[in-house]
Every structure is written in C-alpha cells, then in structure tokens.
Amino acid sequence: MRLDKYLCDALGATRKEATRIIKSGDVTVNDVVQKSGSVKVTDDCTVEWQGREIHKAGPRYIMLFKPDGFVCSHEDGFNQTAFMLLDEVKMEELHFAGRLDVDTTGLVLITDDGQWSHRITSPKHKCEKTYRVWLADPVQADYADKFAEGIQLRNEKGLTLPAQLEIVDEEENEVLLTITEGKYHQVKRMFAALGNKVEHLHRERIGAIELCKSLEPGEYRYLTEEEVASVWK
Ligand code: URA
Numbered sequence: 001m002r003l004d005k006y007l008c009d010a011l012g013a014t015r016k017e018a019t020r021i022i023k024s025g026d027v028t029v030n031d032v033v034q035k036s037g038s039v040k041v042t043d044d045c046t047v048e049w050q051g052r053e054i055h056k057a058g059p060r061y062i063m064l065f066k067p068d069g070f071v072c073s074h075e076d077g078f079n080q081t082a083f084m085l086l087d088e089v090k091m092e093e094l095h096f097a098g099r100l101d102v103d104t105t106g107l108v109l110i111t112d113d114g115q116w117s118h119r120i121t122s123p124k125h126k127c128e129k130t131y132r133v134w135l136a137d138p139v140q141a142d143y144a145d146k147f148a149e150g151i152q153l154r155n156e157k158g159l160t161l162p163a164q165l166e167i168v169d170e171e172e173n174e175v176l177l178t179i180t181e182g183k184y185h186q187v188k189r190m191f192a193a194l195g196n197k198v199e200h201l202h203r204e205r206i207g208a209i210e211l212c213k214s215l216e217p218g219e220y221r222y223l224t225e226e227e228v229a230s231v232w233k
Pocket of ligand 1: 104
C-alpha cells in the first residue's frame with residue numbers, strides 16, 4: 001500500500017492532508033523519514049507520525065493495564081475513564097471486551113471488533129478470566145469445593161458456573177480465581193456469599209491472553225496476531 005493511502009486509512013485524513021503531513025517530515029517508516037506519498041508500506045512496516053506509531057484502518061485490538069480509579073466507559077461525570085489513557089484516533093469506535101470495576105486493576109481488552117468481543121463476553125463461550133484476589137479474612141478449607149460446585153449469589157436465580165480457586169499465599173489471604181462468566185461484581189459477590197470481603201482485585205488473564213509483564217499501570221499495547229487469533233480457538 002502507498003504511504004499516503006496508509007495515512008488516509010489510519011488517520012481518517014484526506015489524500016491532500018496526508019500529502020501535507022508526509023511533506024512536513026514528521027512521518028517515518030521503519031525509523032527512516034519518508035517525504036513521498038508513493039513509498040510502499042507493507043504489513044510488517046512500522047509507521048510513525050510525530051514519534052507515535054500509527055496503524056492502518058482495520059480492527060484494533062488493545063490490552064490496557066487499567067489502574068485503580070478509572071472507569072470502563074466512554075464518559076463519567078465523576079471518575080476518569082480508561083479511554084483517557086489511550087492515544088488513539090476514532091475513539092468512539094472502540095469498546096471494552098468486558099469491563100472492570102473502578103477499583104479493580106489489571107487486564108482490559110479494547111477493540112472495535114464486535115464479533116471478537118462477543119466471543120469473550122458471551123456466557124455461551126465460557127471464556128476464562130483469572131483474577132488475583134486479596135481477601136479481608138482467611139481462606140477457608142472448603143472454599144475451593146464451594147467455588148467448584150457453584151455459588152448462590154444474592155438476587156440471582158441459579159448457581160454460578162463452576163470456578164477454580166488456587167491459594168497463592170495463605171498468610172496474605174491471596175488467591176487466584178478463574179471464572180467463565182461476567183456477572184455484575186461477580187468476584188466480589190462470590191466471596192461475599194461465603195462471608196468474606198475482597199480487599200483488592202486484579203485481572204491477570206482473559207482466555208489465553210495474559211496481562212503483559214512489561215506494561216505499567218495506565219500503559220497499553222496492541223495485541224499480537226496470535227493473541228487476537230487465540231480468542232477464536
Ligand atoms: N468481578 C468483580 O467483582 N469486579 C470486577 O471488576 C471484575 C469481576
């Protein structure tokens with residue numbers, strides 16, 4: 001694809017605007033400044049504008065390390081939104097593939113591909129989500145069995161689907177919990193049903209996609225092709 005066409009798609013610019021941007025000398029392809037719109041760009045090229053990587057149009061798949069205090073919505077009258085952490089064009093086209101509570105930290109996936117996110121959020125597909133949980137009170141010996149059998153949540157008809165509990169650190173009341181649903185405040189309500197309280201909640205994994213260890217809270221990166229494809233398996 002030509003560089004000027006690439007910029008049109010990625011930035012929503014007209015051909016004239018793309019030509020002007022390229023002529024300004026702010027566009028690099030694989031770290032080399034390019035001033036001609038006819039330069040050929042392939043899928044494995046890195047295109048940057050003013051030092052920021054830009055991606056040609058097409059579905060976007062992002063992993064964000066959500067910090068505490070940010071809500072997973074486009075607008076909020078009170079808190080900062082997780083979208084404020086993104087430096088992206090056409091933000092209105094992006095949505096969360098499963099939200100986290102304002103005080104929950106960790107992995108959120110953001111995309112403009114509705115079929116892909118449906119695969120993650122639809123209960124039918126039983127996509128696993130793993131949470132690291134710190135509890136107020138000690139983990140009881142029967143917790144793992146109770147989660148495996150299903151928990152009766154307040155104001156819900158049936159039991160939750162079987163969930164797996166792994167104790168990480170008994171003294172710190174730290175566990176890993178893997179669930180396949182996404183009911184409102186599900187993890188907090190599951191522990192509340194057992195008489196315990198979640199002090200802190202951190203999502204580490206969605207399906208085969210793990211929160212990247214090199215991301216700091218508030219940082220994000222694009223998913224690799226393998227990570228995107230893993231959702232369909
Ligand atoms: N369960 C919760 O209770 N809160 C979250 O943010 C995610 C899962």
